[in-house]
Amino acid sequence: MSIDTHEPAVSGGLDADAPISSRIGHFAHSLTFEDIPADVVEAAKLLVLDSIGIAFASGTFDFAAQARAAVDELSEGESGPATVIGAAQGHSLRDAVLLNGLLVHGLDFDDTHPEGVIHASASALPTALGLTERLHLSGRDLLTAYIAGLEVDARLGMAARGGFHQVGFHPTGLIGAFGAAVVAGRLRGLSAEQIAQAQGFVGSLASGSLEFLETGAWTKRVHPGWAGVAGLTAASFARQGFVSPPRIYEGRFGLYASHLGTADPDDLVECTRDLGQTWETTRVAVKPFPACxxxxxxxxxxxxxxxxxxxxxxxxxxxxxxxxxxxxxxxxxxxxxxxxxxxxxxxxxxxxxxxxxxxxxxxxxxxxxxxxxxxxxxxxxxxxxxxxxxxxxxxxxxxxxxxxxxxxxxxxxxxxxxQVNRGADSRPLSRADIEAKFAVTAGLGCAPGQAEQIAAAVDALDTATDVADLAALLRA
The missing domain is CATH 3.30.1330.120 (2-methylcitrate dehydratase PrpD)
Structure with a gap:
């Protein structure tokens, strides 16, 4: 099964005063895999590989075991069909997205979009992986939705100009929920207007406090997985016609006014600037060190x-x-x-x-x-x-x-x-660097030979007919 919207990936055709959520909804609904440049696809596959390796490494730490125990308690021990990276037992879709987000972000070794100051993969990838596995969609469907999420997250973060951190909000949890709603909406086959509605809905669920910084508490690890769950929830409510506010970004009580105290029109332009034309995915930085x-x-x-x-x-x-x-x-x-x-x-x-x-x-x-x-x-x-x-x-x-x-x-x-940190788009880690990092991180939690199989499957993701095959390789 594959998604085809048969529309060009442009934001034109909308009224100049259309809400930001509508412009993003149009972009996400109309985007096709063929619209995405080859270098963007290749960059995305390396980001997927890096994220999966980190998730395997995280699974060997105490915080992962405690998170799995908490989720098992909430689900009363029931298993499900969705894959949790590095685990043998399947979970419900929402629980798998929650745990996979925690695993990708748990070691703070995951990628960052510098100007957006956001770890977008940690919510966008678990959401895309969970839904494409569930719906038996193709690797191209996963990549298209994942890239759409990265592009939206980066721009929403850029519009804040680093401001969320200054007032105690974690963009990875806060902004990540909007990107996850876009990913989920795209993969659920929502219309452009429904994807806009999903963003309006998720604005009431998005969260992420930086208070953990005072003591090194673990709560930050949960933010991207929770963002993914929020995005899944928002897309389903929107699909059923649940009405949400359209001006969730620029409104009187929208994201920027409520969290930063202002919704500066000059900054808000960043939310959709060159969306679908200039690709922020290639600017996402892979970390050489497991630290902020x-x-x-x-x-x-x-x-x-x-x-x-x-x-x-x-x-x-x-x-x-x-x-x-x-x-x-x-x-x-x-x-x-x-x-x-x-x-x-x-x-x-x-x-x-x-x-x-x-x-x-x-x-x-x-x-x-x-x-x-x-x-x-x-x-x-x-x-x-x-x-x-x-x-x-x-x-x-x-x-x-x-x-x-x-x-x-x-x-x-x-x-x-x-002046330019390693991993930045003007000083990127090489493919060999990223593959070497994956070998180390995945090697902590993979069985012999498993990491090599996963790397090959990710490299061929754009030709995969069913993501469930990749997901099966990610289990213990």
Missing amino acids: HFTHAFADAVIALRTEHGLTAQDVESIHCLIAEGEIKTVCEPIENKRAPQSAYDAQFSVPYVTAAALVTGDFTLRELEPQALADPEVLALAQKVTYEVDPKSGFPALFSGEVIIRTTDGRELRHRE
């Missing part, structure tokens, strides 16, 4: 200085970090907490810890998040020497720039700047 993207420039900077000058922790008197003002609340404050993280998740959102660990070990991997690493006295002592100030040259939010200034015990001042 805001920390990456500092890890790379100290690794470069360590390599160039043979630095050890004993050589360092102080480390001063220049960081974008829009990133400080997330990874630098409160500084006392960030210098002594209480959990792996806490550490992943700490410039002092990531910087110190990268200088001591020469890398930042999942090993640096294990309990013994978090208690390493050498790393913790070095983290106490890390300070920060606003970087006037930062490229944020389009780039996650950063500069490190190290003063050594023998009086030298060493500097290294990373």
Whole structure:
């Protein structure tokens, strides 16, 4: 089975004053696989591969087991036909989307659209995978809906210009719900107007608080899966004719006015700018480190200085970090907490810890998040020497720039700047880099030979007639 809307993927034909949700609905309904450039399709397949590998790795951690237990309690132990990555037991569609979103995002190793500041794959992919498996749709259907979700999520995030983080909302959960509604609407065969209605509905379900940053709590991990569930729910209500507000983005109490205090028309233009013509999917950054993207420039900077000058922790008197003002609340404050993280998740959102660990070990991997690493006295002592100030040259939010200034015990001042973070569209990880990352992450949870089968199936996704075949490979 395959979806064919027989309409061109353009936003023309709508009144200039049409609500943003209607323009997005028209785009998502009319988009065909043939409309999507080949390089966008190839980029999307690599993002799918990266996400699946991370999900397998997440499944080996305690938080995944606890999440599965919670879902089992809510479902009273009933199984279902939908695949949860790395698990033998099937679940209901909604439970599988919830868990797969948690698994993709659980290690904070998943991709990010820099300017949108959003991990869009973590909600768009589980929603697309769940529905295409359920409806026995093709790989092209999955890719088309998934890419539509990425494109919408990126633009909705861009319109906020980094503002959601400043007022305590997590765009991955908040914006991800709208993208998931678009994905689900597309795959359920909704009309353009019904997809618009789904967005209006999901605006009352979208959520995601950044309060977890105070202690490194686990709630952020749930945000994208919950966004996917919200999107599924919204699409089904819209399909049945449930009436929702049309101006959910630009309205008096729409997304931007309610969450940011303003719905600036100049910013709202970003929601649909060049939609279907310029492809944000190719700008999505794959992470080289399992930590918040805001920390990456500092890890790379100290690794470069360590390599160039043979630095050890004993050589360092102080480390001063220049960081974008829009990133400080997330990874630098409160500084006392960030210098002594209480959990792996806490550490992943700490410039002092990531910087110190990268200088001591020469890398930042999942090993640096294990309990013994978090208690390493050498790393913790070095983290106490890390300070920060606003970087006037930062490229944020389009780039996650950063500069490190190290003063050594023998009086030298060493500097290294990373203006363009690795993984950004102008400095992307190579296909080989992404495949190597997948081999490591998937290898933590896959049976022998399974990772290779999955990689081959994802690479051939645009020729697959039934996504259920791929889903079967994702089970334990």
